[in-house]
Amino acid sequence: MPVSLPPPAPTAAAPAAASPATIAMEGLAVQLAGRPILHGLTCQLHGRAIGLLGPNGAGKTTLIHTLLGFYRPSAGSAHLLGAPIAAGAAARAAIGYMPERDAFIARMTGVQFLRLMGELSGLPPDTALERAHEALFFVGLGEARYRPLESYSSGMKQMAKLAQAVVHGPRLLFLDEPTNGLDPTARRRMIQLIRALRASGETRFLLSSHLLHDVEECCDEILILKDGRIAAQCDLEAERRTHRRFVFVETQGEGAPAFWAALQQRGCVCATAPGNRGKIILPEGLDAAEIFRAAAAHQVQLRRFEYKRDSLEEIFLRAMNSPAAAAGAA
Amino acid sequence: MPIFEHAYHPYDGPLTAPRRLPLAIARRGLAEAFASRLVVLLLGAAAIATLVFAILIYLHYNLPALRILRLAVTKLVPIDAQFFTVFLVIAAVLAFFLALWLGPPAIARDQANNALPLYLSRPITRPQYLWGKMLPLLLLLSVVTWLPGLFLFVLQASLAGGQWFAANLHIAAGIFLGSLVWIVLLSLLANALSAALKRRWPATAALVGLFFIPGIVGGILDNFLTTPWGRLLSPLALMRIIWQGLFRLNVPAYGFVPGPDGHRVWGVLPPVPAWSAWLVVALLAAGCLALLARSLRPYPPIR
Structure with a gap:
């Protein structure tokens, strides 16, 4: 049972009620190696920018991997923009994913990497090349686009990961710890890019992060997990309006x-x-x-x-200490 | 959309059909292969071998050329199933080296750089990813095996006439099927080891070991237990048995066999039925697919 934070109401930026939820889960459960990781998650997330929070081991990354089809749910179902994840590869056509760990393809320049990623998402080769250049300029790697990926710094690799996630113009983005390992300047730049994505109004995203400040800056709705259960779900915009x-x-x-x-x-x-x-x-x-x-x-x-007003930290701590979350953990 | 805008734009243009997505991986694989000098060298060697065999065929039907070279037709190698088998063996060796160079790094590099989540979060499936990775190898191995083999067969048939063609059609089938089994087995083994070991050089070493060590073990088993079945452990012996069946050849295998006085003597080993070799190859291929199914995951399974 989630704690009684305000119910998820469509925000100003959220789509009309008739449009499908960004992410909808119905009793979604996942077991890994026989151990339950996610326990029957049920919720509807309508926000354009959804923050996924939770302490280590709460199941955030497992949830993202399950929504991407990497893990098979042991029970329940989930829909992304109205398409069931069980549809497999077809459901991933409109999705972009920025993984948490360093991930790239060896022996490629930035532009070759993004072109391949674009083509794999279904873009025709010429369009993929054009958008590869655009995406690299968007993330600030325009000048480094002909350099081998191996020569990129950690911050540049992180930006390249974001670029490959948006190169095909996805309608839904999964950003797993996008500011990990970034220095303050690069972190600020990453946050600006994510905010630019939100401001474009053309894509929605789920941002998983340990850094509450990042989520607070970028998201309008949050989902807090604890021990594989939903500890809280709240509309951050509504919270802000109320507590102001x-x-x-x-x-x-x-x-x-x-x-x-x-x-x-x-x-x-x-x-x-x-x-x-x-x-x-x-x-x-x-x-x-x-x-x-x-x-x-x-x-x-x-x-x-x-x-x-309640800061996200207060909401988070309240969710972590709530009896419902404690009962979930027990 | 100009790049100076530095802004995010969605895409709502036409999309490539899902079945064609693996071609993007294959194109990249081919580009990488042709960037390697060793690959160009091996392809050149295959072309030279084909040219030499084509000249041998041509000489059979060109008496002026034989006169210039002061050769008699009887001194030339006969153009028969054995001739094409020799070509196939040479092509198979080149194919092995190509697979040894291109196969092990194909998936291992992606595994080492955590690239599988990037591929598999897109609208392609694991079999499609594997297909995209195998396709360059299959194409290049085809270029050195059955394609030139069939070219030589067609050259011989065009020079010898329809009667030879009709009488030796099984050779064409042997070239195609024999090559296909070899290149599919090589590609599967190379990619399975690449995916499972996640590093190029261990996978290369394992591939070499897999082709030679079981053969040695099989030979020891054959000699100590005086059984012909040990040969089935060796992929090379398996191919020999399958090719002999396809080309309708009967070349005996030698080893220690029980002599009349009970001592073991060097002699002709009893033949192994071709179906058993096909069965072992099918089991090997199934094993490779099982290994690939286990290893080709975006993230390692939690145990």
Whole structure:
């Protein structure tokens, strides 16, 4: 049972409800070497940018490999953009995959590598060559495209892996730890590229990462796994919208009780705490400036004013410590 | 779409039919093969061998040329099943070296560089990947075995006439089938060892060992147990038995056989039926396919 985070609602960027889910799983279970790894995962992910989180051994990579058809589910089913993964190779026509580990084809230049990958995805040879150049320029390897892949640095190889995943213009991308082993500059560049992919509105992706900050920057929906079970599924955009309405204030002045009462009259939910501190939940449509107006009207000083929202880290930790997740682990 | 945009664009143009996707792998394999000097050298040697055999055939029907060379027709090698078998043996040796050079690195390099997930996350299946990897080898081995073999047969038939052609049609079938068995077996063994051992040179060593060590063991078994079946352990002996059957030849094999006084003497070994050799080859091929099915995975199986 997932924890009771907000239900997955279509975000602004998400497609209409009638279109197939990006990823849909129904009781998806996987056993490896007789050991259950994924336990009947059921969910519908509609986001354009889905973050896959979980501690080591949670089953993130196994889930990606199963969705790619590398492992056969022991029970249940899954659909990618409406196509069943059981359809095999045909289901992978619109998919791109950036593996976690270093992966390339020996004795090739960057452009030869991407051309081959494009052709294997079904592009005609001439188109594959053209798109290979474009993809390499897109990831910033334009100047290095005629160099052998073996001579690339770790960061360049990581970019080449991203380029091969997008060369055929997939509709769904699987990015497994894309920022692994990158220095801060390269990591920033990778995040920018992933955000550019999201902004293009032409592709959706599932991003698996240990780095919550990366996921928070790139994704609009998250799925958290723990011990092969769904610990949480939440729409990050909706979370952000909800929690942006929390305001923490610290007041000083005799008129504080009247100030709190005035805010309540305006529809705010207020909770005071010792030390003249308080938390205000603003209702829909009420501007934060109202707080300042109320303070001025009641001659109250605002010594502290900060928006507070749950960070992904808090959501993640809450999911990890939730009784449901603990029960799943047990 | 100009490259200076540096932007992501989807693709919604025409796609290649899935059955043609392995050709992309094969094209790459062929390009890599022709970049190797050794491959060009071996192909050149095959061409020279074919030319020599073609000249031998031609001389049979060109008396002025024989006069110039001061040769008598009777002194020339007769153009019969034995003639084509000799050509096939030479072609098979060249094919073996080609397979030894091109086969072991084919899959091993992909395994070593974790490339299988890249291939298999695309709309190709494992059999298609294997087909793409085997195709260059099969093509190049065909170029040195049955293609020139059939060319020589057609040359001889065109010079000797329809009667010779009708009487020796089994030779053409022997050239084609005999070569096919050899090149398929070589390709399967080379690729299976490449996939299983994941490194080029161990796979090369294993391929050499597989062709020669079982032959030695089989010979020892034959001599100690005075049985003819030990030969079936050797891929080379298997091919000899199969080719002899296809070319309708009866060349005896020699070894130690029980003598009249109970001691073992050097003599003609009892023949081994051709079906047993076909059976062992089929088992070997099945073993290779099983090994490939086990090894060709995007990620190693968890145990």
